[in-house]
């Protein structure tokens with residue numbers, strides 16, 4: 001009885017999360033110009049590509065609050081559904097919090113922590129995530 005109730009609770013709490021969870025990932029390449037990266041952003045909802053969103057991309061350095069002022073740019077739809085392209089003009093190498101603002105099929109905001117180096121960008125894996133703002 002208790003087990004069934006627990007199962008029911010898990011079902012109702014997990015289902016909307018799985019169905020709605022919006023996730024993003026970046027694939028970036030440093031261009032010939034210092035600190036300007038060509039980025040492909042992949043956005044999914046519930047594991048499926050999410051096309052048709054208006055995506056604005058900003059960036060900030062968590063370790064240097066107020067030190068940078070990167071102007072948010074609009075991403076353009078890529079060749080594949082759920083892909084968006086943006087050029088990020090970052091001011092230095094290091095760990096950046098890339099902020100994605102989504103409008104359209106979903107209104108959401110994602111913050112992706114990436115380490116930017118001479119080649120591209122790698123996700124920063126940590127136990128805890130930055131809180132959503």
Ligand SMILES: [Cu+2]
Nearest residue numbers: 061064067092
């Ligand atoms: Cu900095």
